[in-house]
Amino acid sequence: MTFSLVARCAETGMFGIAIASSSPAVAARCAYTRAGVGAVASQNITDPRLGPMVLELMHCGMSAHRAIAELQNTAQHLAYRQVLAIDANGDTAIHSGPNSLGVWTDAAGRNVQAAGNLLANEDVPQAIVEGFEQVSGHLGDRLIAAMHSGLAAGGEAGPIHSAGLQICDTVPWPVADLRCDWTTQCPIETIASAxxxxxPQLDAYVQRALDPREAPSYGVPGDE
Structure with a gap:
């Protein structure tokens, strides 16, 4: 019921994840990033504990591959889970349990891993990877392009209703965390518009947090 990718920008070191699902509020339950560490998507009959667990293992020095292996050795009910991770070197790893729903598969490229379940077809993750690799520029632009490519390749078997995009940089909070928790329209288009x-305001929001004395104006009525 989900398709997603985790990715790293080789130029900036940013990490990001984009995700879409027929279920409500998918990004609130499935998307995890940590500055300087990596990104994790935990999906398919979701256990929200798994994303933070894998990030903590990578924070302690494990590669994505070792962290997923440790998860497989310790976590419960992994036959029902799908977890994909990318680490600080851009290396990726994935666990897809045999009880993943419907058509499920994955694909990987340089600094990117994509996967899904209840997919329209097995080509969707590869289309996501290719969509990411064929676009240059800001990591957010590449994540959006990748999700558009996955949707064009068929996406989920049924209609999608929620989506999200999360990006981390050098500060200890996501510099972008955009969500569409439910819509009968296309949630990927909603996230793309957001x-x-x-x-254009991303850097300004970071600056306002770090030192509001140097922050630009808000550009809203009443702000002088």
């Missing part, structure tokens, strides 16, 4: 608005 990104178009948010992207």
């Amino acid at each position: 990104w178009d608005v948010y992207k």
Whole structure:
């Protein structure tokens, strides 16, 4: 009921994840990033504990591959889970349990891993990877392009209703965390529109947090 990718920008070191699902509020339950560490998607009959667990293992020095292996040795009910991770070197790893739903598969490229379940067809993750690799520029732009490619390849077997995009950089909070928790329209288009608005303001929001004395104006009525 989900398709997603985790990715790293080789130029900036940013990490990001984009995800979509027929279920509500998918990003709230499945998307995890940590600055300087990596990104994790935990999906398919979701256990929200798994994303933070894998990030903590990578924070303690494990590669994505070792962290997923440790997860497989310690976590319960992994036959029902799908977990994909990328680490600080851009290396990726994935666990897909045999009880993943419907058509499920994955694909990997340089600094990117994609996967899904209840997919329309097995080509969707590879289309996501290719969509990411064929676009240059900001990591957020590449994540959106990748999700558009996955959707064009068929996406989920049924209609999707929620989506999200999360990006971390050098500060200890996501510099972008955009969500569409439910819509009967296309949630990927909703997230893409939100990104178009948010992207030019991203650095300003970080600056306001770090030192509001140097922050730009808000550009809203009443702000002088």
